[in-house]
Amino acid sequence: MKVAVIGAGAWGSTLAGLAKDNGHQVSVWSRQSSDRLETVIDGAAIVLSAVSMTGVRSVIKLLKSQSLSPNTILITATKGLDPESGTEVDLPRLPSQLWQAAFPTHAVTILSGPNLSKEIQHGLPAASVVASTNLAAAEQVQSVLSSSRFRIYTNSDPLGVELGGALKNVIAIAVGACDGLQLGTNAKAALVTRGLAEMIRIGAYWGANAETFYGLSGLGDLLATCNSPLSRNYQVGYGLAQGSLLKDVLSQLEGTAEGVNTTHVLVKLAHQQAISVPISHQVYQLIQGEITPRSAVEALMLRDSKPEG
Structure with a gap:
């Protein structure tokens, strides 16, 4: 099967390697590629997009100008919220929603889970989720990418799967700051647990299934991202807690920390719709330079007493 990966x-690159190891014909394209996009996607049964959130719209625009086979399955592996959408009456769009709007007759699937690319590249075992309303498409993606070291489960709640992957990045920034301040395991456990509750609250407002957030794409991804220095979002929080400026932390990362953009979009939504997001709000103030990491933690600890929930 021919698989075209957009984003190098x-x-x-990791996903391209998994498909190639399974014997598929894989081509990778980026804006720096010498190959033409038309050649890369020609005859592709699957087109997988692994670009950052800010690049999704431009990649979609490029693909719409090409002749994409009507049977081609689209996979989005981007974790974020679209900063160019969302009003007082409309929710921000997720990557899959941008893809589906542009290609309404194609099957769109979402790949998300606790997947630190460097660990997978080193041959360490991992699991992920492919979600879609089109079960046949999800199962085909599952067969193309699954292996003895990369186990993929299917899920029929694409909204919950995609939200879990996006929202956990905000919590990871908070947890990175917690570790950077050396506040201990108790504080970290509390932050992760309350962070999951915040993710579920947002997901419920969006219309996602709460149970999805307890799976690989929610709790699983949250645990991986909040416990590894390989996580770029964790590195952002940790660096800020060490006294570095946001621009300096971001310039040293190997890739994009999607949680920064997601925080901005999420807090705007929460303000418009009166959704309680105390952790996300403190992360927003932190990356804006309005408060110190220690002040953010104190603000969370001094909130009014209330029942857990």
């Missing part, structure tokens, strides 16, 4: 970053 760490995640795109």
Whole structure:
């Protein structure tokens, strides 16, 4: 099967390698490629997009100008919220929603889970989720990418799967700051747990299935991202807690920390719709330079007492 991967970053290259190891014909394209996009996608049964959130719209625009086979399955492996959408009456769009709007007759699937690309590249075992309303398409993606070291599960709640992957990045920034301040395991456990509750609250407002957030694309991804220095979003929080400026932390990353953009979009939504997102709000103030990491933690600890929930 021919698989075209759009995006030659760490995640795109890792997924391309998994498909290639399974014997598929794989081509990778980025804006720096010498190959033409038309050649890369010609005859592709699957087109996998692993670009950053800010690049999704431009990649979609490029693909719409090409002749994409009507049977081609689209996979989005981007974790974020679209900064160019969302009003007082409309929710921000997720990557898959941008893809589906541009290619309404194609099957769109979402790949998300606790997947640190460097670990997978080193041959360490991992699991992920492919979600879609089109079960046949999800199962085909599952067969193309699954292996003895990369186990893929299918899921029929694409909204919950995609939100889990996006929202956990905001919590990871908070947890990175917590570790950077050396506040201990108790504080970290509390932050992760309350962070998951915040993700579920947002997901419920969006219309996602709450149970999805307890799976690989929610809790699983949250645990991986909040416990590894390989996570770019964790590195952002950690660096800020060490006294570095945001621009300096971001300039040293190997790739994009999607949680920064997601925080901005999420807090705007929460303000418009009166959704309680105390952790995300403190992360927003932190990356804006309005408060210090220690002040952010104190603000969370001094909130009014309330029942857990």
